[in-house]
Amino acid sequence: MTQDTLATPSGSPAGDAAHWWRDAVIYQVYVRSFADSGGDGVGDLPGVRSRLPYLARLGVDALWLTPFYVSPMADFGYDVADYRAVDPLFGTLDDARALIEDAHAHGLRIIVDVVPNHTSDRHAWFQAALAAPPGSPERARYIVRDGRGPAGDEPPNDWQSVFGGPAWTRLPDGQWYLHLFAPEQPDLNWENPEVQDEFDDILRFWLDLGVDGFRVDVAHGMAKAPGLPDVGRADQAEMLGTAVLPYFDQDAVHEIHRRWRRVLDSYPGDRLAVAEAWAPTPERLALYTRPDELHQAFNFHYLTAPWEAPAMREVIEESLRLAGEVGAPATWVLSNHDVKRHVTRYGDGERGLRRARAAALLTLALPGSAYVYQGEELGLPEVLDLPEEFLQDPQRARDGAGRDGCRVPLPWEGEEPPFGFGATSWLPMPPSWRALTVAAQTDDPGSILSLYRDALRLRREHPALGDGPLRWLVGPPGTLFFTRETPDGHTLTCAVNMGTRTARVPLNGTPLLASAPIQTDAACAVLPPDTALWWTPTPVDR
Secondary structure, eight states: OOEEEEEEOOOOOTTOTTOGGGSOEEEEEOGGGTOOSSSSSSOOHHHHHHTHHHHHHHTOSEEEEOOOEEOOOTTTTSSOSEEEEEOTTTOOHHHHHHHHHHHHHTTOEEEEEEOOSBOOTTSHHHHHHHHSOTTOTTGGGBOEEOOBSTTSOBOSSOOBOTTSSBSEEEOTTSOEEEOSSOTTSOBBOTTSHHHHHHHHHHHHHHHHHTOOEEEETTTTOSOOOTTOOOOOOSOHHHHTTTSOBTTBSOTTHHHHHHHHHHHHHTSSSOOEEEEOOOOSSHHHHHGGGSTTSOSEEOOHHHHTOOSOHHHHHHHHHHHHHHHHHHTOOOEEESOOTTSOOHHHHTTSHHHHHHHHHHHHHHHHHSSSEEEEETTGGGTOOOOOOOOGGGOOOTTHHHHSSOSGGGOOOOOOSSSSTTTTSOSSOSSOOOGGGGGGSHHHHHTOTTSHHHHHHHHHHHHHHOTTSSSSOEEEEOOOTTEEEEEEEOTTSOEEEEEEEOSSSOEEEEOOEEEEEESSOOEEETTEEEEOTTEEEEEEEOOOOO
């Protein structure tokens, strides 16, 4: 087995091995689509609580819950009207408390969403701003400006909403307020100390309730460039995450995260904050995870990488290098509630599923922390043919498609929709999902659910997996080939064939887990296209 010349550091500083989040597998629960206990077709907190045994058996370490706060649901809960209360759609504060306690009893940590860039327009603060005059303290909590033009009837600048159209809406008295998302989501003014103090208190409220951390929505937002300058371009939607914008990824946002880190560090139990941050370069993204800021940042560069070995290796190397430079763990994510499911992105049908299975083993073999979006362990594809009357996502105004297709509820059991999710479901499920239910896959050793359970079990048991170094090996064209090693000699090797032809890789050891059937021949493993394999070396007699 020939060793490559490149060695990639893990980014783990000495003495940090005990931090649970450095190698955790965190399962994203999209609450309204996970499990419905109330019969209204919408998932809720008691539904999540009832399925904790499933998640514990799956083998994940923590749950990330999408927003369940009081909200008019203009953006499915990311428009928060009360950050300290549970929306009746999802249950009660007592339900949240019971879920946290039960999760801890199952050995699972709980991470909740916090939405700091904007509130709902129904939030008490914004209602007070509407009732108050220009220049008032109530309006100073938000970004409210006079318009341009002789009559002030033009927006203050040319900023565009992420959901499409202008990012400004005019108030009845002639002023304009900023909303980088929907008009129902007015942006907060983070230069206002009252806003900063309010969110310190919100964090403490949930930390006191027992949550183990936060996923920070739009962590690259909050800070805006001084003077709110024009972008000067009309294609701002195409610039998101790829170019510098005066309303995203501004340097001043990092002081907010440093302040939050001090709040988190004041609590026992190693509390976590992970950034949902889109930055124009991997170098900019790494800044969010400096030692005095947030603990992790979602690696969207990995999520968007094509299924090609050279491109995927480049993203992995760059991610590990930059995480190492700031002492943070890398994170790996294949899907979430905002993007098309990766079974479909990878080709859909049988090819997409084969690649998704291989991607699971690749992802779980990489150093750092991994995120699993609910349903990926079932091999769920994107639902592309939802009836028009069910489509509600405000992002459709921008791209015509929206995100509804990745948010279809989970199929649990049975032969017909809604497959045990509840009495009905807020988005319809395809009848073909009867073969993808949890019940249908649970006792099938060849199912993708069994693959995830086996991989997560091995990841917990094998000392070389999780945090630590990665060393690339020379493999056939079209493959990713690397080994994970510990100082005391534990080794696991991973090979992924991303090419279109069968690949032969050296196999001096015992296969542990493969994403598809393989053959072994003369100390080689024969990997079909879109197949991954884990193995350990044969012990050498001394």
